[in-house]
Each structure stands twice: as C-alpha cells, then as structure tokens.
Amino acid sequence: MGKLLIVGTVAFDAIETPFGKTDKILGGAATFIALAAAQFDAKSAVVSVVGDDFPQKYLDLLTAKNIDISGIEVVKGGKTFFWSGKYHNDLNSRDTLSTELNVLADFNPIVPDEFKDADVVMLGNLHPNIQRSVIEQMERRPKLIVLDTMNYWMNNSWDELLEVIAQIDVLTINDEEARQLTKEYSLVRAAAKIIKMGPKYVVIKKGEHGALLFHEEHIFFAPALPLEEVFDPTGAGDTFAGGFVGYLTETKNVSFNNLRNAVIHGSNLASFAVEKFGTARIESLKKSEVDKRLRQFRELTQFDIELQ
Amino acid sequence: MGKLLIVGTVAFDAIETPFGKTDKILGGAATFIALAAAQFDAKSAVVSVVGDDFPQKYLDLLTAKNIDISGIEVVKGGKTFFWSGKYHNDLNSRDTLSTELNVLADFNPIVPDEFKDADVVMLGNLHPNIQRSVIEQMERRPKLIVLDTMNYWMNNSWDELLEVIAQIDVLTINDEEARQLTKEYSLVRAAAKIIKMGPKYVVIKKGEHGALLFHEEHIFFAPALPLEEVFDPTGAGDTFAGGFVGYLTETKNVSFNNLRNAVIHGSNLASFAVEKFGTARIESLKKSEVDKRLRQFRELTQFDIELQ
Numbered sequence: 001m002g003k004l005l006i007v008g009t010v011a012f013d014a015i016e017t018p019f020g021k022t023d024k025i026l027g028g029a030a031t032f033i034a035l036a037a038a039q040f041d042a043k044s045a046v047v048s049v050v051g052d053d054f055p056q057k058y059l060d061l062l063t064a065k066n067i068d069i070s071g072i073e074v075v076k077g078g079k080t081f082f083w084s085g086k087y088h089n090d091l092n093s094r095d096t097l098s099t100e101l102n103v104l105a106d107f108n109p110i111v112p113d114e115f116k117d118a119d120v121v122m123l124g125n126l127h128p129n130i131q132r133s134v135i136e137q138m139e140r141r142p143k144l145i146v147l148d149t150m151n152y153w154m155n156n157s158w159d160e161l162l163e164v165i166a167q168i169d170v171l172t173i174n175d176e177e178a179r180q181l182t183k184e185y186s187l188v189r190a191a192a193k194i195i196k197m198g199p200k201y202v203v204i205k206k207g208e209h210g211a212l213l214f215h216e217e218h219i220f221f222a223p224a225l226p227l228e229e230v231f232d233p234t235g236a237g238d239t240f241a242g243g244f245v246g247y248l249t250e251t252k253n254v255s256f257n258n259l260r261n262a263v264i265h266g267s268n269l270a271s272f273a274v275e276k277f278g279t280a281r282i283e284s285l286k287k288s289e290v291d292k293r294l295r296q297f298r299e300l301t302q303f304d305i306e307l308q
Numbered sequence: 309m310g311k312l313l314i315v316g317t318v319a320f321d322a323i324e325t326p327f328g329k330t331d332k333i334l335g336g337a338a339t340f341i342a343l344a345a346a347q348f349d350a351k352s353a354v355v356s357v358v359g360d361d362f363p364q365k366y367l368d369l370l371t372a373k374n375i376d377i378s379g380i381e382v383v384k385g386g387k388t389f390f391w392s393g394k395y396h397n398d399l400n401s402r403d404t405l406s407t408e409l410n411v412l413a414d415f416n417p418i419v420p421d422e423f424k425d426a427d428v429v430m431l432g433n434l435h436p437n438i439q440r441s442v443i444e445q446m447e448r449r450p451k452l453i454v455l456d457t458m459n460y461w462m463n464n465s466w467d468e469l470l471e472v473i474a475q476i477d478v479l480t481i482n483d484e485e486a487r488q489l490t491k492e493y494s495l496v497r498a499a500a501k502i503i504k505m506g507p508k509y510v511v512i513k514k515g516e517h518g519a520l521l522f523h524e525e526h527i528f529f530a531p532a533l534p535l536e537e538v539f540d541p542t543g544a545g546d547t548f549a550g551g552f553v554g555y556l557t558e559t560k561n562v563s564f565n566n567l568r569n570a571v572i573h574g575s576n577l578a579s580f581a582v583e584k585f586g587t588a589r590i591e592s593l594k595k596s597e598v599d600k601r602l603r604q605f606r607e608l609t610q611f612d613i614e615l616q
Binding site for chain 2 (some may be wrong): 054089090148185186187188206209210218219221222227228229243257261263265294296298299301302305307
C-alpha cells in the first residue's frame, strides 16, 4: 500500500457564515487533507503540533480513519492553533476575525521513521522553512511532493518560499496567489512562470470556478460541481488537495494522465466539504456517495464530438 | 440543409481595451452570431436594421459568408446603432461610453418568407416585444428558439420579458443576470426557476469561467479555454451563441446530448473571438483552426476514471 505523508496544521476553527456559526470546532489544513485522503486505499500519517487543550476525541477520530498520528506532537501546557473567520453573503470572500498561532509558532516537524520513505508528501500551508525541513528529513526522494502555500508567505518569506518551490513537483495555489507570485494576470502565463521556478505541475484553484492543472504545454480543467447551496467553504481547498494526493498514493501513478484524474477526485471531495460546517461532511462520507458524485462529474464534463 | 434565422443588432462598435482602441468597426449581436454560425453547414439569414451610413463592404462581408441579408433593412437617411465602451485592466468589466440607438429605436423586424420555416431561431438581445414579434411571424414552430437578453430589459420591460421567455426553448443569459432574473444566488437554483418560466434549457454564461447548460435535473459545463491573453471580449457571448445555434442547425438534433456538444462548439468559437478586436478573428477563422482547438477542449476536460 502506498504511503502518504501529510504535514500541516491541526487546529481549532470558529466559523460564521450566513447560515449560522460554530464554536471552536476541528479544523486545520492537515485535518482536512487527511480526512479526504482517507477515502482512498493509502497509509497516511499526519505531522503537526497541538496543545494539550486539544480534545482526545479529535485525535481518536483521525486514528479511527486509519490515519497515523504519531507525528502529531502534543505540547504540554500549550494551546492549539486557532483561526476564526466570517464569510460574506456570497461566500466568496471572508474576513479573518482572529489568528492565534499558539504552539504553531515553534513548530518543529518530526517525520516518523516509518514515513521517511513515503510515496507522496503533501506539504500543507505553513512557513516555507518548515515545509523544507520535512523534505530534508525524507530518506529517499518521494514519487511526488505537493506543496500548498498562500499570499502571507509571499509577503513575508519570499526567498524561503522560492527555495522550497524549487524542490517540489506540484504547487497548489489559488488564482489570486498565482498572480501575485508571478506578476502575471493570465493564469496560463502565471503557470508557465511557476513551472520555470521548479515544479513540473501547477494546480491553480479557482474556488467555485474549478481548478486548472498545468504541465508543460498541457492544461486540464476540473469544474467545481454546481451546488444548490454552499454552506461553509472552509477547508474546501485542503479537501481538494487531500483527494488529489490520496488518489495518487492509492494508484502509485504520477503521470500527467493520472494527475488529471486526481484533480477530478479532489474536486469531487471538495464538493462535499462545503455542504456542512468544518469537517462534518467529509467525516461521514460514504464510498457510494463519492461514486455517485463522480458520475455527476462525468455527466457534467464529458461530451461526444467526433474529430477527424 | 437546416435553416437558421438570426435576429439582432448589426451595428458599429468603438472599443478601447488595455491593448489599444478602435474607430467605428463592425459590431452587433447578429453580426457576431451570424459570423460564428457561418462555420457550420447551415443556411442562415439575419434580420436587422441599419442606416444608410452602414458601409456596403460590411454587408458584402456577410453575403460572402453565405449569410442571407435580405432581412436587413437599410433606412434611408438613418444612422446605424452605435455602441462604444472601454474595458478595465482585467477585461472582466467595462464602462459603456456611449449608446446611440438611432435606427434601432424604430426597428420592426420582417422575417423573409424563405425563413418563416427556419429550423432554429436565434433571438439576439433586443426589446422583448421585438423578439416576440419574430416568433409570431414564423409559419411553423421552429425546432428550437433560443433567446439572449440582458439586465436592461429586466429593469425596464419586466412583464414583456417574462412573456417572451415563456415562449422559447433556450434562454442564454450571464450569471449576474440569471441572479437578477430569479433573485437566487445559486446558479443551480436560478436555472431551476428559469426553467419554471418556460424554457426547457438554460445556458448561463460565466465569461472566462465558462458556461453551464441546465435541463431538468441535468447540468453540463463547458470551460472557457484558458488563454495566454484576452485581447477584446466584445462579442464573445454572441459568438458563443452563434456557434451553439450553428451547430444545432447543421446537425438538426436538439436533444440534450447534442446541446452539450453545441455548448462546446460555442465555447470553442468564443475562444477565438477574444483574440482580436471585434469580428476580425472570426472573419478569418479556418476549419483547421477550429478543429485543432476542439481537440484542446477535449484534452482540457476529458478524464478516464473507471466507475463501477
């Protein structure tokens, strides 16, 4: 079975949308990634850090999904990373109400020995130096290293970010961030510039407008599934990433053609993530529901024009 | 050969984009629709009105593309409809600098006898009463009536608009207009409401984010082709509509499955329209270029996930 190493935040979120609000609930990029990847036949581990205020039930939840949590450090007397945000009415933008780094401020990731030969490494959004230190701990070059980042690191750790981007295979990034990273408005040009920075593949996430996968001169596009209602977009991008790497770890095939399928699997899982607050929908997701919606993706995108 | 009747503006445009500006050039919804539809094996006619300031060379251009212009009234001493606009830097929004209705103010469309049995009728954006008068002139119910409209008529001719929408098969509309028409933010819900108003199909155009086709519980999505550069978006929506109806007229098949293909053909032609000012790119477009780009659409969207 393929091994997937996931590095990122395990955290508390408090979310407010037009449909309601939550108290502190389970959140964090690595949480969403791992729960999404758990839909696939892969051996996953999460490397992260929490405080001892973090409920055992959340750790048990991950363990129950066959996710190795030996790499989640619990800091005695420490407080868990906390984010809270409020979405605007259209759910396409949000205000961050509070970000408390807490134990994340001194996070020093330690890759469990058993995962130093992971097939796929997913580096969730973190300081680029932390992401790089994980790559350096690997005993052999993974088949695929995927990295997610955000504008904060472009503003504050530009050189370090470029250094780690040079070492990875796939960069996942949203459209505005791709533009900021490359100073190119056209996403086609932005992707070409990013590929010159090192990655063989670039995934540009456009939220409700889908995701683009770039490789050499090739482009693949997965729409977001049109939904009657988006309830809470929190974690959709990380759920996408989890489906993407989970599928690639299961199939152990990192060809462009298989990455196309992986983008569909990621979009498919992300379409569930937004239906309830936080991780609730992904936690309860059944294989039959996933397959049914994959059929909808096929119906949504496949056409039948004969070409000479 | 299938017959296609196109009703809409034939006009002068003056366009300013970040890349340059034009004097008065050939424009108008019916012009873009007809030039796009001319890529297909269909017998097309345009019903419109121009002033006698309208250059013969533009009429000759349409004739050279085998477009019947006997339904284009030339008003002696009249001036042709004129629109000018300036695009913002991202090309996603624009300011209208001037709209001179001129002869369009008294437009009374007369359908040529030969096209009163057209297979497909494309009603470009016009006053809903003008659109309705065309439907009333048809000798038999066309296989498909497609109608395009815009927010202006929602603001100024609400009842008349609903009346004509109740008589058509396909409404093409952009995302913001679909929301305005239905008071629904979700496009899935908006489309469902529009279908209750009469049309069997709804096409929601999202510009650079593609187009959605709705029918009963089914949804099909065609992305816009990601381009290195968009030069001038003017007419892209009408070019889309022209490709859509041109293909349907050629194939004489108005099933949902064939409408899916038609949406791809429309998106494909629209991807050319934006590459040059006005109609320039569509005028010179070769079949081999069209086919090559259809292949790109296939590569862009087709995937290969086995489902049980």
